[in-house]
Amino acid sequence: MEITDRPLDxxxxxxxxxxxxxxxxxxxxxxxxxxxxxxxNVVLEEAEELENGQLKRKLGTxxxxxxxxxxxxxx
Amino acid sequence: MEITDRPLDxxxxxxxxxxxxxxxxxxxxxxxxxxxxxxxNVVLEEAEELENGQLKRKLGTxxxxxxxxxxxxxx
Amino acid sequence: MEITDRPLDxxxxxxxxxxxxxxxxxxxxxxxxxxxxxxxNVVLEEAEELENGQLKRKLGTxxxxxxxxxxxxxx
Amino acid sequence: MEITDRPLDxxxxxxxxxxxxxxxxxxxxxxxxxxxxxxxNVVLEEAEELENGQLKRKLGTxxxxxxxxxxxxxx
Amino acid sequence: MEITDRPLDxxxxxxxxxxxxxxxxxxxxxxxxxxxxxxxNVVLEEAEELENGQLKRKLGTxxxxxxxxxxxxxx
Amino acid sequence: MEITDRPLDxxxxxxxxxxxxxxxxxxxxxxxxxxxxxxxNVVLEEAEELENGQLKRKLGTxxxxxxxxxxxxxx
Amino acid sequence: MEITDRPLDxxxxxxxxxxxxxxxxxxxxxxxxxxxxxxxNVVLEEAEELENGQLKRKLGTxxxxxxxxxxxxxx
Numbered sequence: 205m206e207i208t209d210r211p212l213d214x215x216x217x218x219x220x221x222x223x224x225x226x227x228x229x230x231x232x233x234x235x236x237x238x239x240x241x242x243x244x245n246v247v248l249e250e251a252e253e254l255e256n257g258q259l260k261r262k263l264g265t266x267x268x269x270x271x272x273x274x275x276x277x278x279x
Numbered sequence: 280m281e282i283t284d285r286p287l288d289x290x291x292x293x294x295x296x297x298x299x300x301x302x303x304x305x306x307x308x309x310x311x312x313x314x315x316x317x318x319x320n321v322v323l324e325e326a327e328e329l330e331n332g333q334l335k336r337k338l339g340t341x342x343x344x345x346x347x348x349x350x351x352x353x354x
Numbered sequence: 355m356e357i358t359d360r361p362l363d364x365x366x367x368x369x370x371x372x373x374x375x376x377x378x379x380x381x382x383x384x385x386x387x388x389x390x391x392x393x394x395n396v397v398l399e400e401a402e403e404l405e406n407g408q409l410k411r412k413l414g415t416x417x418x419x420x421x422x423x424x425x426x427x428x429x
Numbered sequence: 430m431e432i433t434d435r436p437l438d439x440x441x442x443x444x445x446x447x448x449x450x451x452x453x454x455x456x457x458x459x460x461x462x463x464x465x466x467x468x469x470n471v472v473l474e475e476a477e478e479l480e481n482g483q484l485k486r487k488l489g490t491x492x493x494x495x496x497x498x499x500x501x502x503x504x
Numbered sequence: 505m506e507i508t509d510r511p512l513d514x515x516x517x518x519x520x521x522x523x524x525x526x527x528x529x530x531x532x533x534x535x536x537x538x539x540x541x542x543x544x545n546v547v548l549e550e551a552e553e554l555e556n557g558q559l560k561r562k563l564g565t566x567x568x569x570x571x572x573x574x575x576x577x578x579x
Numbered sequence: 580m581e582i583t584d585r586p587l588d589x590x591x592x593x594x595x596x597x598x599x600x601x602x603x604x605x606x607x608x609x610x611x612x613x614x615x616x617x618x619x620n621v622v623l624e625e626a627e628e629l630e631n632g633q634l635k636r637k638l639g640t641x642x643x644x645x646x647x648x649x650x651x652x653x654x
Numbered sequence: 655m656e657i658t659d660r661p662l663d664x665x666x667x668x669x670x671x672x673x674x675x676x677x678x679x680x681x682x683x684x685x686x687x688x689x690x691x692x693x694x695n696v697v698l699e700e701a702e703e704l705e706n707g708q709l710k711r712k713l714g715t716x717x718x719x720x721x722x723x724x725x726x727x728x729x
Binding site: 452454456463464465466470471472476488489490491492493494496497 | 510574
Binding site: 602608613614622 | 659660661662663664678680720721723724725726727728
């Protein structure tokens with residue numbers, strides 16, 4: 205991610221790049237960041253759920269509700 | 280789901296397709312996505328609750344409150 | 355429940371029909387859906403609380419606060 | 430409680446009648462419903478806290494914050 | 505507390521009287537109700553934290569954030 | 580803290596005085612109250628985290644998010 | 655951090671400085687504060703997750719959702 209003044213600009217710069225999304229329920233979902241909004245709802249393409257860094261299952265194009273998200277960082 | 284710029288567009292593209300909805304209480308509900316709103320309240324048709332990937336019970340046309348939803352992905 | 359484009363339309367179609375409301379505290383309340391609002395606050399008539407599918411107690415006309423609700427499905 | 434189209438109408442019809450309020454912390458408070466607002470903050474008169482249906486303590490005129498409320502039903 | 509139509513009127517009538525505030529973390533704080541707002545943030549004067557009804561510690565003039573409050577009743 | 584009609588006035592009167600902030604995660608942070616806003620986000624100067632009343636670590640000038648705060652009282 | 659009247663001014667003064675962000679899930683993330691908004695969503699550059707003060711993993715440029723944040727203090 206590149207950096208700009210507002211947090212959502214950083215998400216915008218990460219569009220089409222692979223990210224890891226950590227959820228409040230400890231799950232990690234990785235995928236290509238395709239869309240997000242001000243609630244931090246996100247859509248990941250070719251998403252995969254990870255457990256201890258290992259692939260748990262393939263999710264495909266996945267919508268994640270923003271209020272479950274803790275951290276979004278580069279994959 | 281097809282992908283567009285906004286997360287809710289991805290939900291819109293998934294209308295009338297079968298999705299899996301994961302809830303904060305670990306339940307999974309699968310069904311045909313018929314309706315959603317900005318709170319991510321959704322209505323699934325022919326909904327079924329799954330436990331460990333197995334059918335637990337048939338729910339019929341089901342309303343799920345948005346703030347319980349973690350992930351929506353293709354079934 | 356019949357289905358329309360918006361989730362609350364599905365609730366509207368369920369008015370005067372018996373529904374099962376699942377709560378975040380695992381309780382299930384069944385009754386005739388008489389009223390709801392955008393917060394998903396609902397009023398059930400002849401409501402009964404269920405435990406493992408068995409009648410636990412009769413509640414009468416009951417107000418359920420929307421933010422406690424997980425799922426509303428046909429009884 | 431009588432029933433009308435909107436959930437808060439049902440609360441209005443219950444004014445001055447005894448109700449049981451169930452809270453998210455499992456407590457039950459019974460009393461005469463004297464006031465409520467759109468957040469479902471309520472005031473009960475001659476309120477009593479119950480434990481397993483038995484009187485635990487008398488509270489007098491009591492304000493209950495709406496976001497703690499699960500269910501309001503006739504006492 | 506005297507009673508009026510709106511829940512916050514009941515709090516207003518309790519101004520300068522001693523109240524018990526029960527919190528979501530089970531703590532009880534007693535003191536003279538000096539101020540409150542629509543979020544139910546309150547300020548108590550000569551506040552004391554109680555544990556099992558016994559004085560745990562004196563807090564002095566204390567601000568309590570509204571979203572932690574369960575019940576406010578007369579001391 | 581001096582007392583006025585609105586809860587935030589009490590916080591305003593506590594500016595530049597040492598306060599103890601109790602958090603939902605049971606942590607206590609003490610420091611000089613330098614800033615706050617309507618969300619009860621606060622900034623403490625020379626902040627210290629306490630454990631059982633003993634210094635756990637020095638934090639320096641510290642921002643605390645309002646929705647984690649339970650009680651603010653004089654140190 | 656320097657101090658001003660409003661909490662977000664303190665965050666603004668911390669821009670480009672290393673901070674420690676404590677999360678509700680007990681995780682600590684340290685990095686250079688590059689961006690924040692009124693929800694306290696933040697972006698940290700060269701972010702690292704710490705466990706008991708030790709480096710757990712490098713995260714790179716990281717978005718943290720505001721509602722998970724407890725404390726932001728100087729690193």
